[in-house]
Amino acid sequence: MCLAFFGKGFGAFGWTVIADTAPREAIGMTGGLFNGAGSIAGILTPIAVGAIIAWTEAYDGALLYVELHMVAAIAAYWLLVGKIERYAHTA
Numbered sequence: 001m002c003l004a005f006f007g008k009g010f011g012a013f014g015w016t017v018i019a020d021t022a023p024r025e026a027i028g029m030t031g032g033l034f035n036g037a038g039s040i041a042g043i044l045t046p047i048a049v050g051a052i053i054a055w056t057e058a059y060d061g062a063l064l065y066v067e068l069h070m071v072a073a074i075a076a077y078w079l080l081v082g083k084i085e086r087y088a089h090t091a
Contacts, residue, residue: 001063003070013077020084 014034022030052061 003067006070008070017081017084021086023086 015031018030018034019027048065049062052065053059055061
């Protein structure tokens, strides 16, 4: 559980990345898209956890589901996010 909460906190760095990299004229839109993706995850995660618990009749699979998402979030930051710099929009 400790690692899962660490991954959740680590994922919160996304707002910092959005604020630092989005074009100044599109910060609201990019933040809204980021928040929308988080809201969709907030809808799907309880459904997935409930289905896992109903299917396996145990919480082990649900904890593994959360842990794998934590590992995926850390791997995404490590492997996909390069140098953080503001996107220069040219008109």
